[in-house]
Amino acid sequence: MVETDGTQAVSPKNKNKQIKYLMLGCGSLGYNVLEELSESNENILIIDSDEKRIDDLRDHRHQATVGDISDPQILLKLPEPEVVFILSSDKDANLSAVQNIRKAYPNANIIARAVDLFSTDQLADNGADVVLYPQKVVAKSAVNHMTNLIASRNAQRLYSLLSSWSGTLGIITHKNPDPDAISSAMALSVIANDASNGKLTTRILYEGNIGHQENRAFVNLLEIKMEHLTKEILAECNYLALVDCVGPGMNNDLPPSTKINIIVDHHSAEGVVREYKPEFLESRPDAGATASILTQYLQELYLPIDTKVATALFYGIRADTHEFQRNISSQDLYNAAFLLPHADRALLEIIMAPSLSQETIEVLGTAIMNREVRQGYLFSNVGYVRNRDAIPQAADMLLTLEGVTTSMVYGITDTHITLSARNKDIRLHVGDVMKEAFAKIPGASAGGHATMAALSIPLNAFSLVKDKEELLSMVIDPILSNFMKLVGISDGEGDEI
Numbered sequence: 001m002v003e004t005d006g007t008q009a010v011s012p013k014n015k016n017k018q019i020k021y022l023m024l025g026c027g028s029l030g031y032n033v034l035e036e037l038s039e040s041n042e043n044i045l046i047i048d049s050d051e052k053r054i055d056d057l058r059d060h061r062h063q064a065t066v067g068d069i070s071d072p073q074i075l076l077k078l079p080e081p082e083v084v085f086i087l088s089s090d091k092d093a094n095l096s097a098v099q100n101i102r103k104a105y106p107n108a109n110i111i112a113r114a115v116d117l118f119s120t121d122q123l124a125d126n127g128a129d130v131v132l133y134p135q136k137v138v139a140k141s142a143v144n145h146m147t148n149l150i151a152s153r154n155a156q157r158l159y160s161l162l163s164s165w166s167g168t169l170g171i172i173t174h175k176n177p178d179p180d181a182i183s184s185a186m187a188l189s190v191i192a193n194d195a196s197n198g199k200l201t202t203r204i205l206y207e208g209n210i211g212h213q214e215n216r217a218f219v220n221l222l223e224i225k226m227e228h229l230t231k232e233i234l235a236e237c238n239y240l241a242l243v244d245c246v247g248p249g250m251n252n253d254l255p256p257s258t259k260i261n262i263i264v265d266h267h268s269a270e271g272v273v274r275e276y277k278p279e280f281l282e283s284r285p286d287a288g289a290t291a292s293i294l295t296q297y298l299q300e301l302y303l304p305i306d307t308k309v310a311t312a313l314f315y316g317i318r319a320d321t322h323e324f325q326r327n328i329s330s331q332d333l334y335n336a337a338f339l340l341p342h343a344d345r346a347l348l349e350i351i352m353a354p355s356l357s358q359e360t361i362e363v364l365g366t367a368i369m370n371r372e373v374r375q376g377y378l379f380s381n382v383g384y385v386r387n388r389d390a391i392p393q394a395a396d397m398l399l400t401l402e403g404v405t406t407s408m409v410y411g412i413t414d415t416h417i418t419l420s421a422r423n424k425d426i427r428l429h430v431g432d433v434m435k436e437a438f439a440k441i442p443g444a445s446a447g448g449h450a451t452m453a454a455l456s457i458p459l460n461a462f463s464l465v466k467d468k469e470e471l472l473s474m475v476i477d478p479i480l481s482n483f484m485k486l487v488g489i490s491d492g493e494g495d496e497i
C-alpha cells in the first residue's frame with residue numbers, strides 16, 4: 001500500500017520528498033550502520049531524543065531531528081520510508097516504534113534492535129522483519145571466523161607440508177571413483193605442484209573401474225590422467241594421499257597397514273583406528289563434498305584455478321550433493337559459486353548428457369532384436385555382456401515400447417547372470433513377484449520395488465563354463481516359465497511387436 005502525500009500531514013518542508021531510510025535512535029550502533037550504508041545523506045533521516053547527538057550528526061551533514069521515537073505523532077510529519085532502522089538501546093521505545101511504524105507504513109521494511117533475548121521474539125511478533133540481537137550477531141561472526149580460520153590454517157599446513165617433499169606423490173581416490181573423488185585428486189595435485197615447485201610428481205590412482213557413462217564422459221572430456229593402482233606403482237610412490245575416503249581399507253582395497261601421508265575427506269574419521277598418524281588429516285563431515293574442501297583450500301592459498309580443475313570441482317560438488325539438494329551447507333554453495341565463473345559451462349552440459357558407449361549401444365540393439373512380447377510382458381535375452389550396467393538401461397528403454405507394460409532384460413557376464421525388470425502396470429508389484437519366482441535359486445539375490453526390480457545369480461563354479469549363452473538359457477528358462485506362471489501368462493508363441 002502506498003500512501004499518497006495528500007493522506008498524510010506532511011510538513012511543507014518534507015512535502016513530496018522521498019526518503020529511503022529512516023533511522024530511529026542513533027547511538028554507536030546507528031553510527032556504524034550509517035557508515036556501512038555509505039548512502040547519500042539526502043536519503044537518510046535520523047530521529048533521536050539526544051540533542052547533543054543530533055547536533056553532532058548535523059555537523060556531519062546528516063538530516064537529523066530531535067524527537068521521541070516511541071511517539072506516533074512524529075510519523076505524521078514524514079514521507080513513507082522504504083526501510084526503517086529502529087536501533088535505540090531502550091527496549092520499550094523500540095517496541096512502540098515497531099508497532100507505530102507497522103501501523104503507519106504497512107509496506108516498510110523494519111529492522112529492529114533487540115536489547116535482550118525476550119524482546120527478540122516480541123519485536124518479531126509485532127511486525128519487525130529483521131531483529132538484530134547484537135550479542136548473537138557477534139557470537140555468530142566469531143564462530144564463522146573460527147571456521148574460516150581453521151580452513152585457512154589447514155590449507156597453509158598442507159601447503160607447507162607438500163613444499164617440504166620431493167619425489168612421487170600418489171593420490172588415491174576411492175574404489176570405482178566418482179567425480180567428487182577424481183576432482184579432489186586433481187585439486188590436490190595442483191596444490192602439490194605449486195607447493196613443491198615441481199619437485200613432486202603427482203599420479204592420480206584408482207582401483208575398480210569408472211563404470212557409469214557420465215563419470216567416463218567426465219574423465220574423457222576433461223582429459224584427466226588417471227592410472228590403475230598396481231603394487232608396482234604403489235612401490236614407486238614416496239608419499240601417498242587419500243581423497244574422498246578416510247583411511248586405507250575404507251572404500252579402497254589398500255591393506256589397512258598402508259602408510260598414508262595425507263587424508264582429505266568429508267566423511268567422519270571418528271572411530272577409525274589407525275596404526276599411525278597421517279601427517280595431514282582433514283575429515284570434515286559438515287562439508288557436502290571433498291571437492292568443496294579442496295576448493296576452499298585453493299581459495300585460501302590464492303592459487304590460480306584453471307578451467308579444467310574448476311569444471312571438475314564444480315561437477316564434483318554438484319554430483320555429491322545430488323545437484324545441490326542434499327547434504328549441502330552454505331559454505332558448499334559459496335564454494336560452488338566461486339568455481340562457476342572459472343568453469344567451462346558448455347563442457348559441463350556435455351558431461352551431464354553423455355553419449356552412449358559402443359557396448360551400451362550394442363546391448364540396446366540386441367535387446368531390441370531379441371525381444372519377445374507376451375500379453376504386455378516383454379522378455380529379451382542379450383546374451384553375453386562385458387558391462388552389466390547396460391542391462392537395466394535396456395529394460396528402461398524397452399518399457400517405452402507401445403503395448404509393453406513390463407520389461408525384463410537378462411544377460412550373462414563373466415561372473416553373474418543378471419536380470420533387470422521394469423514395470424508400469426499398477427496391478428503388479430514386480431519386486432515381489434521376482435522374489436517369489438527366484439527365491440529358491442541358491443545364492444541368488446532378487447527383489448526390488450513395484451516398478452523396478454533386479455535379479456543377480458553368481459556363477460561360482462559355473463563361471464568356467466565356456467558356452468555362456470547356453471549356460472544362461474539353462475539357468476534362466478525354468479525361472480522365466482515360473483515367473484510366467486506366477487503372473488498368469490499362457491504358454492504359446494509370443495505376439496512380437
Ligand SMILES: [Mn+2]
Binds near residue numbers: 244
Ligand atoms: Mn564424496
